[in-house]
Amino acid sequence: MPSPLEKARRDPDSTKARILKKARTIFGEYGFHGATTRMIADEAGIDISTLYYHWGEKGDLYEAVVIDISTDLQQKLAEVESIVRGRPLAERMDIAIDCMTDYLFEHPEISNLVLFRYFAKTRDESLVDFRVPEVVSDIARSMGLCKDKKRVPNIVKMHVLAMMNAIHSFVSGESFFRSMLDIQRDEYVSMVKETLKFILLPAFAGPASKKGIQD
Amino acid sequence: MPSPLEKARRDPDSTKARILKKARTIFGEYGFHGATTRMIADEAGIDISTLYYHWGEKGDLYEAVVIDISTDLQQKLAEVESIVRGRPLAERMDIAIDCMTDYLFEHPEISNLVLFRYFAKTRDESLVDFRVPEVVSDIARSMGLCKDKKRVPNIVKMHVLAMMNAIHSFVSGESFFRSMLDIQRDEYVSMVKETLKFILLPAFAGPASKKGIQD
């Protein structure tokens, strides 16, 4: 039998799916403790008990949200990989930065929730797996930073984490940073891309870098 | 008359200061909503009403914490600047990365709280200033990325934000990332430094960079 999450992903117009969608943004904005089930129910335009009927307790809903965004992220990464496959490294990174930045700015709750899970403790610690290790290895391989997905050296994992953190930080910090820079959203987005390339391309695809596979 | 925060900073052994110290770590770990006044009071070994006696309502304590870490951070930056002043850019960055990384790993609640303020909404929005703009401009000038502290171009601010985010992310994400890499703390710290230099030095101090002042 399908899990509640599978049902919701299968039928995006269902009430279940609508609750999940709102839960993503509310949990993303306020974190686990900052978000209340009432806020989510209100946003979804339903009674709070309907939320509990569909998703069980708050922690279960949160878990579903985490798995949901994790799945989306993996799908997007696979999509990007199929686009950049075969191209030279500098081009791969250039395209990947553009794609992932656009995607995450369209779904900022993904970056928010990823960062929340990295950094914030939860009073009741029920750790969802989150599949970060796989994601990191996937990126390492598709960016051609290592030969074998199975054996990614730690330093390469760190490089991938640095890239991911850089994007997530700029996406999640948008309101804070933009008010500081006093610019519009689209200008901010293109400035983020520019900055990411300024920082990342010289290190990974610049003239002094190894420009390819290492393990 | 001195504010509660000034009193606490003046007398680090006082109960007031002890509460503030615990509040830093608890707010840093759990965020504003995840932290409870009872958790902080318990950690400080005092009754909850003593906490309220010294600091007033929860939001006021949080505000004090934010200003406290912001002050510490500015002091540390000034200290680092005095160390690197006059040296060539690559050396400046190398030393600054080492110093700031060590410092923030000693006080990870600073990185945690900075990121929380960047990313997380608070149900009651009482924004503390946080002095990020000044900090960014200070760093831009002390790293020699611009001539005039007063007129820092937006793209330079973005570069500084990218650097700061990179360090804070690795510090705050320690437990998550370290369990992924399966390494000890000291190895993680040195790997963070290595990675930061790998990413940042080519962009800012590499052969292709402008190696100096721009405005």
Added chain:
DNA sequence: CTATTTTTCCATCAAATGATGGAAAAATAG
């Protein structure tokens, strides 16, 4: 030592929040 002020804690409150039972309503099956 005595009076005053400051500090601490116990008991308690009010509001917010997670959660549920059960009736009504809507959808589905036959």
Added chain:
DNA sequence: CTATTTTTCCATCATTTGATGGAAAAATAG
């Protein structure tokens, strides 16, 4: 159409959590 299942909502509960009053204790002043 009727019976059954699924879904929704109202009312309500128990716990957590922010917050306070007031008495006791400790520190300070005179």
